[in-house]
Amino acid sequence: MVAQRVDLRSDTVTKPTERMRDAMANAEVDDDVLGHDPTAACLEREMAKIMGKEAALFVPSGTMANLICVLTHCQIRGSEVILGDYSHIHIYENGGISTIGGVHPRTVKNNEDGTMDIDQIEEAIRDPSFEICYPTTRLICLENSHAHSGGRCLSAEYTDKVGELAKKYGLKLHIDGARIFNASAALGVPVHRLVQAADSVTACLSKGLGAPVGTVIAGSKTFIAKAKILRKTLGGGMRQVGVLCAAALVALEENVGKLEGDHKKAKVLAAGINNIKGLKVDLLSVETNIVYVDILKESGVTEDELIKNLEIHGVLAMTEGPCKIRLVIHHQISERDVQYTISCIQKIVSGLPDKNGAN
Numbered sequence: 001m002v003a004q005r006v007d008l009r010s011d012t013v014t015k016p017t018e019r020m021r022d023a024m025a026n027a028e029v030d031d032d033v034l035g036h037d038p039t040a041a042c043l044e045r046e047m048a049k050i051m052g053k054e055a056a057l058f059v060p061s062g063t064m065a066n067l068i069c070v071l072t073h074c075q076i077r078g079s080e081v082i083l084g085d086y087s088h089i090h091i092y093e094n095g096g097i098s099t100i101g102g103v104h105p106r107t108v109k110n111n112e113d114g115t116m117d118i119d120q121i122e123e124a125i126r127d128p129s130f131e132i133c134y135p136t137t138r139l140i141c142l143e144n145s146h147a148h149s150g151g152r153c154l155s156a157e158y159t160d161k162v163g164e165l166a167k168k169y170g171l172k173l174h175i176d177g178a179r180i181f182n183a184s185a186a187l188g189v190p191v192h193r194l195v196q197a198a199d200s201v202t203a204c205l206s207k208g209l210g211a212p213v214g215t216v217i218a219g220s221k222t223f224i225a226k227a228k229i230l231r232k233t234l235g236g237g238m239r240q241v242g243v244l245c246a247a248a249l250v251a252l253e254e255n256v257g258k259l260e261g262d263h264k265k266a267k268v269l270a271a272g273i274n275n276i277k278g279l280k281v282d283l284l285s286v287e288t289n290i291v292y293v294d295i296l297k298e299s300g301v302t303e304d305e306l307i308k309n310l311e312i313h314g315v316l317a318m319t320e321g322p323c324k325i326r327l328v329i330h331h332q333i334s335e336r337d338v339q340y341t342i343s344c345i346q347k348i349v350s351g352l353p354d355k356n357g358a359n
């Protein structure tokens with residue numbers, strides 16, 4: 001029997017709260033493919049307002065949301081999108097924009113803070129006078145917070161600059177805002193300001209916000225009308241979807257205010273682990289709820305051994321490639337869970353004394 005169970009694999013592992021389950025059970029619903037589900041309409045209105053856009057659309061997942069947005073912006077064959085070489089769309093979404101949408105990706109190096117250099121983005125824009133050979137650049141994608149860089153945030157000023165560049169060349173700007181609420185809480189800037197320059201934005205409800213299912217796309221009325229057709233094409237049109245949207249509305253009420261606390265816990269976890277000999281966390285990179293831990297040789301453990309041993313203590317984590325693990329804080333992780341996790345890792349890692357000489 002483990003003393004405690006602490007699930008740090010992702011912020012997608014949360015269980016619906018009692019209030020969410022009640023709201024789901026009592027949700028007022030109708031057929032949303034026919035456009036008549038009142039709870040879905042309510043969530044979409046609320047999300048459009050939060051994101052400062054004309055309209056919004058509930059879709060099953062962040063992956064489908066990004067796919068719909070890229071394909072809606074790139075309806076002409078031979079379109080190219082500029083995106084980060086470590087962006088979620090490029091690495092983790094099965095290449096859907098090309099396999100399903102026929103859209104060509106052009107990557108620009110993601111810096112450690114999740115940005116791409118503006119001059120490199122500009123260089124990547126194709127010269128239309130050579131369209132006989134080149135694909136046509138139509139879209140730039142940003143990701144905020146940037147998952148692969150440890151959940152680091154893009155400032156409103158940076159996003160504005162990319163937006164200005166996009167305008168200068170007649171391109172559209174999409175933001176993968178799977179964790180845009182985390183970025184907003186960390187920067188102290190409202191979501192609508194962070195995405196002001198974007199033509200489309202996605203926000204996942206089932207990550208830091210803790211809803212069981214769903215992502216919302218926001219944009220102009222015309223954009224959302226086109227996106228709705230594509231959602232149906234991809235099989236994402238759902239009938240009595242108000243059952244899911246009801247939980248998401250509760251998530252907005254219950255959990256947005258908890259994100260700042262999640263980020264504080266992530267910093268405590270990061271500092272505690274960084275204090276253990278043989279492990280290293282780049283403390284500056286911990287801006288939101290994701291903690292990447294580098295496992296050094298002197299720790300005496302591999303990433304798989306660390307994960308397996310943590311599981312024996314009831315702590316769940318994920319590997320993030322060789323010599324690296326990932327821990328993610330969410331609203332169902334307490335301060336006590338954080339301290340318990342640090343003490344378990346300390347025990348596992350060779351019983352070595354910490355960097356202050358204590359054991």
Ligand SMILES: Cc1ncc(COP(=O)(O)O)c(C=O)c1O
Pocket residue numbers: 060061062063064066088089143145146147176178179204215
């Ligand atoms: C930055 C980012 N975008 C998009 C997604 C895709 O979301 P989903 O898992 O809902 O498809 C994820 C998932 O973790 C993500 O981290």
